[in-house]
Amino acid sequence: MTYDLNINARALAIKPSATLAVSARANALRAAGKQVLNFSAGEPDFRPPVSVTRHVVERLEEERVAYAPVPGLPALRDAAARELSEYHGRSIGRDEILISCGAKHSLANLFMVTLSPGDEVVIPTPYWVSYPAMVELGSGTPVFVEAAAERGFKLDPERLAGALSDRTRFVVLNSPSNPTGVGYTAAEVRALGEVICAKAPQAWIVCDDIYRKLVFDGYEHVSAFRALEGLTDRVVIVDGVSKSYAMTGYRIGILAAPAPVVKAAAAVQGQTTSGAATPSQWAALEAMTNSAAQEDVVTMRGAFAERRQLMLDGLREVPGVTTVRPDGAFYVFPNFGAYVKGRFADDVALATWLLEEKLVASVPGSAFGAPGHLRLSFATSEDEISEGLRRIKAAIESLASGGAV
Ligand SMILES: Cc1ncc(COP(=O)(O)O)c(C=O)c1O
Secondary structure (H helix, E strand, O other): OOOOOOOOHHHHOOOOOHHHHHHHHHHHHHHOOOOOEEOOOOOOOOOOOHHHHHHHHHHHHHOOOOOOOOOOOHHHHHHHHHHHHHHHOOOOOHHHEEEEOOHHHHHHHHHHHHOOOOOEEEEEEOOOOHHHHHHHHOOOEEEEEEOOHHHOOOOOHHHHHHHOOOOEEEEEEEOOOOOOOOOOOHHHHHHHHHHHHHHOOOOEEEEEOOOOOOEOOOOOOOOHHHHOHHHHHHEEEEEEOOOOOOOHHHOOEEEEOOHHHHHHHHHHHHHHOOOOOHHHHHHHHHHHHOHHHHHHHHHHHHHHHHHHHHHHHHHHOOOOOEOOOOOEOOEEOOEOHHHHOOOOOOHHHHHHHHHHHHOEEOEEHHHHOOOOEEEEEOOOOHHHHHHHHHHHHHHHHHHHOOOOO
16 A cells, blocks of 8 residues: 655654564464463563452442543542652652553653753663653653673663763663662662762653562662652652552553643643543552552562562573572563574574574563563463473573574
8 A cells, every 4th residue: 555644753763662572473473372481571460459450340330431630530649649758758749740641651751841852861771661762752862871780780870970961851760670670779879869969960860660569588669769868859750550550451650740840741641642541540549549459469579579589590590691680570681692692693583583483482682772681571470480491491402502593
């Protein structure tokens, strides 16, 4: 078919999400009857809390589903303001909270209303796939700084200093991180904050706290507001219910930012999506305020902790592969660099081979700006993890012994 409706440069510059592409191929293989083990999932495999589902079903039977106010239902904004005020140890008001259609939308709105051409956003690498695209859509420029595996995938203050300039508008901190699962300590956050204060006093820190409730082994997520005492006027928080309550499909995200930013972002939201779906907001409110739902978070966290251990134990058996221990989220990000060099053109070729030939779906590290790695999600059953790691080990051993690719 020919048509003369041009796709503009802004859209053409956006790469489709690599994580979604792998999931789609894994699903296609599954639909064709193949026994694919899927380590590519970016969402919990649990169901949302039962109390949430019940609550939404009851309200749907009783109430009309009308448009929600653009910035969010007042009760949900208040609940978010209450929870975040308590968590971050500072008073956050309703007018500093915007409810959007997922944390992704919260971030996109933020960059859309705060960035101008020439503004830079510092993004530590490996990064969550969507940050660069969202910054570019907001007409800003991503500036990547490597958070090397040797430093536990954590940003080194000196390296950060090298990336800051008078054009820096934001530094993105995602802890625990997608794709590495590592989380910063308070001292590490403070050290980064000091460099930002010294080198780019105009810059803000945007904390993507979406995984903050999914932490293991006594690691405690660090509130940037609490850690960065001298910088609290320049912190923006992105939070939500997608990961912690296994509610990805509800699409609710929370932005906590100064009232003028929330007002501007709400204006954009009002002309694009309108308010987030009303039943989803009922669900998020229930999740955040019902004590049974908090118990479900604890149960899910326990299951993820066990799977993480299974994953780490299994990866230890794979020759030549090194892994940084994740503190939270549900990902590990092992380095397969020894096999990428020579045998495969790159990590995409390795991931494709593992999927097509060994029926193990992973996400190539280059999607996160870290070639040579694979992201393996443990949001899947223990049986799948054991069998998947057995397949990976056998596949890698066949490479190590010079077997056919
Ligand atoms: C680091 C990070 N931030 C934000 C999001 C977006 O979350 P949501 O599903 O609420 O849009 C994700 C989802 O994969 C993520 O991994």
